Amino acid sequence: MCGIAGLIHRGKSSNVGSELQGMLQALKHRGEDSTGYALYGDTDGKNFIMRFKVGENVGEGSSSVMEDVSVYDERKKIVDETLAEMGAKIVKEERTLPYSLRYEIDYNVKDLLEFSQRIESIPGVEILSMGKSLEVIKDLGNAKMVCDRYSLDKVVGTHAIGHARMATESGVDIKSAHPFWGYPFSDVSVVHNGQLTNYWNNRRVLENKGMRFMSECDSELIAVYLAEKMRDGATLEEGMKASLTGLDGVFTYFVATKDSLGMAKDTMAAKPLVLYESDDLVAMGSEEIAIRSVLPQEIDTYDPFDGEVKVWQI
Amino acid sequence: MANLKTVSKKSKAQSMGMHTEVLTGRTQQKFFNPDEAENFYYFGTYDVDFNKRTDLDVKDMTAPEANKEIDNLMSQGYGTIVIKNPQGKHSLGVGILNKLNLIFEGSLGYFGMGSCDGPIVRINGRVGWSCAENLMAGKVVIEKNAGSCFGAAIRGGDLICKGSVGARTGIDMKGGTIIIGGDAGAFTGFMMQRGRIIILGDVGINLGDSMYDGTIFVGGEIGSYGSDAVDSELTSSDQDWLKRKLKVAEIGENFDVSKMKKIVAGKKLWNYDNLEPTEKKGAI
Numbered sequence: 001m002c003g004i005a006g007l008i009h010r011g012k013s014s015n016v017g018s019e020l021q022g023m024l025q026a027l028k029h030r031g032e033d034s035t036g037y038a039l040y041g042d043t044d045g046k047n048f049i050m051r052f053k054v055g056e057n058v059g060e061g062s063s064s065v066m067e068d069v070s071v072y073d074e075r076k077k078i079v080d081e082t083l084a085e086m087g088a089k090i091v092k093e094e095r096t097l098p099y100s101l102r103y104e105i106d107y108n109v110k111d112l113l114e115f116s117q118r119i120e121s122i123p124g125v126e127i128l129s130m131g132k133s134l135e136v137i138k139d140l141g142n143a144k145m146v147c148d149r150y151s152l153d154k155v156v157g158t159h160a161i162g163h164a165r166m167a168t169e170s171g172v173d174i175k176s177a178h179p180f181w182g183y184p185f186s187d188v189s190v191v192h193n194g195q196l197t198n199y200w201n202n203r204r205v206l207e208n209k210g211m212r213f214m215s216e217c218d219s220e221l222i223a224v225y226l227a228e229k230m231r232d233g234a235t236l237e238e239g240m241k242a243s244l245t246g247l248d249g250v251f252t253y254f255v256a257t258k259d260s261l262g263m264a265k266d267t268m269a270a271k272p273l274v275l276y277e278s279d280d281l282v283a284m285g286s287e288e289i290a291i292r293s294v295l296p297q298e299i300d301t302y303d304p305f306d307g308e309v310k311v312w313q314i
Numbered sequence: 315m316a317n318l319k320t321v322s323k324k325s326k327a328q329s330m331g332m333h334t335e336v337l338t339g340r341t342q343q344k345f346f347n348p349d350e351a352e353n354f355y356y357f358g359t360y361d362v363d364f365n366k367r368t369d370l371d372v373k374d375m376t377a378p379e380a381n382k383e384i385d386n387l388m389s390q391g392y393g394t395i396v397i398k399n400p401q402g403k404h405s406l407g408v409g410i411l412n413k414l415n416l417i418f419e420g421s422l423g424y425f426g427m428g429s430c431d432g433p434i435v436r437i438n439g440r441v442g443w444s445c446a447e448n449l450m451a452g453k454v455v456i457e458k459n460a461g462s463c464f465g466a467a468i469r470g471g472d473l474i475c476k477g478s479v480g481a482r483t484g485i486d487m488k489g490g491t492i493i494i495g496g497d498a499g500a501f502t503g504f505m506m507q508r509g510r511i512i513i514l515g516d517v518g519i520n521l522g523d524s525m526y527d528g529t530i531f532v533g534g535e536i537g538s539y540g541s542d543a544v545d546s547e548l549t550s551s552d553q554d555w556l557k558r559k560l561k562v563a564e565i566g567e568n569f570d571v572s573k574m575k576k577i578v579a580g581k582k583l584w585n586y587d588n589l590e591p592t593e594k595k596g597a598i
Contacts, residue, residue: 267500267519268481269462269480269481269482269499269500269501269518270481272442272443274442274461287402287404287423288402288421288423288440288442289401289403289404289423291402292402296401298419298420298438298439299421300440301421301440301458301459302440302459302477302478303459303460303461303462303479303480303499305480305481305497305499305500305518306481306499306518306519
């Protein structure tokens with residue numbers, strides 16, 4: 001059992017970091033092994049923001065192997081050198097935690113595939129997100145712990161999706177935590193509640209087509225599946241509709257891009273989702289109490305039906 | 315056991331012990347007698363006065379605290395309780411085995427009004443998954459929409475949603491009536507055993523899948539029929555009953571019930587037998 005939440009403000013920005021924290025914290029009983037945020041902040045859109053990790057959180061409850069912190073420094077150094085070799089200039093650098101970094105990069109390229117492959121060829125390094133608006137922040141613990149650790153409550157933006165995870169199919173670590181970046185597409189992220197039963201079959205097919213998987217978490221398949229569809233020219237909504245038959249199992253998932261937010265529910269409607277929709281705000285979550293943390297007043301909500309796909313623009 | 319190669323198809327099934335059970339011995343069934351209605355009380359229930367009314371604000375309460383306070387108010391004789399600020403909390407109003415007028419001014423989360431027997435409930439908002447699960451008797455009216463597994467395994471009473479409901483409405487229901495003013499999702503009436511479901515709007519795929527018995531009435535379009543769910547003739551007595559129920563439910567009073575579809579179990583999946591596993595193996 002996991003919890004997912006998301007919201008999109010239409011025509012305005014808001015304190016999405018704080019709002020999503022409230023929504024995910026309301027769902028903490030659905031899992032607090034790890035929590036992740038995909039925040040679409042207000043930026044000037046000139047530089048790429050790369051969130052990446054050079055190691056795992058090896059704190060209490062983690063299934064990761066302990067490493068010496070000096071290893072993180074060595075990996076960071078190689079990343080810096082590789083960026084310089086590719087002509088990517090680091091405009092701003094933040095190191096929130098020894099293993100977690102945020103770079104603003106001046107880099108003029110449309111295809112991020114080669115860039116991502118070079119960076120991730122460095123052992124122990126994983127790009128959590130790459131985009132001009134998107135930032136994926138995920139770590140062990142509940143929503144408030146992660147929010148406090150990364151000071152997310154001040155992030156202002158238009159939309160966000162997040163995930164409160166109870167680990168079932170894979171380890172308790174950052175690499176298996178949601179959201180997943182829609183590698184190698186800029187500003188695409190996915191969160192999922194459910195279980196995919198044709199994960200390995202799909203993974204083999206997609207890997208043969210050159211797609212990349214970083215974890216053994218079945219949910220990552222959705223991000224990769226949609227990325228592959230878009231790589232072949234499908235729109236986000238077309239990819240999501242194809243996933244209703246292409247993915248087997250039970251699922252409700254959210255996907256976000258630079259200017260949109262979407263949801264899809266499997267044909268058995270086995271996983272919960274409650275949705276609130278108005279002219280200026282769409283908020284949704286696994287349970288109504290998630291929405292109530294943003295809108296405490298009496299509101300009209302509904303459960304989307306089986307096999308439903310919806311996409312909203314900012 | 316008879317020689318299965320030589321007997322006719324019908325007697326073959328009978329010789330295997332299928333379709334022929336005659337129940338003997340003393341029945342354990344107890345039949346309800348309206349004359350004795352006043353004697354049916356659970357231990358620890360309260361004598362309440364419907365004219366004695368109070369409000370309860372549960373904004374800062376947990377669900378167990380709110381439910382205990384409802385019980386406490388009933389013990390003081392309050393027969394009408396208005397719950398303020400439920401704010402989508404889970405498991406509110408569960409386990410009420412008492413006559414009571416209960417009004418929620420707002421929405422409930424999961425498992426609202428579960429395992430109840432007797433109360434009359436009005437919810438002015440929406441309800442989450444598994445509302446009124448295992449309802450035995452009473453009436454629950456929801457003014458807005460409801461989540462999935464609405465009325466799962468209810469045994470009796472009337473469960474009314476004036477809006478639309480999610481998937482698996484009436485799953486495993488064993489009695490009572492569920493009335494939906496809007497649309498219903500997939501697998502409505504899944505494995506239902508008794509009772510009736512009325513849907514005025516459209517319904518999703520696999521309607522009445524693997525239903526053992528009971529009846530489903532649909533006013534709109536049907537996504538698809540589930541395994542062993544079949545059409546049946548809508549009789550005049552069905553129509554009279556539907557009109558009466560919709561009037562009591564305060565929805566669809568002017569709805570043309572003559573155009574509704576009636577769905578029942580085809581009973582082709584029925585396969586009850588009294589063979590021992592070893593005998594079954596031999597028969598196959």
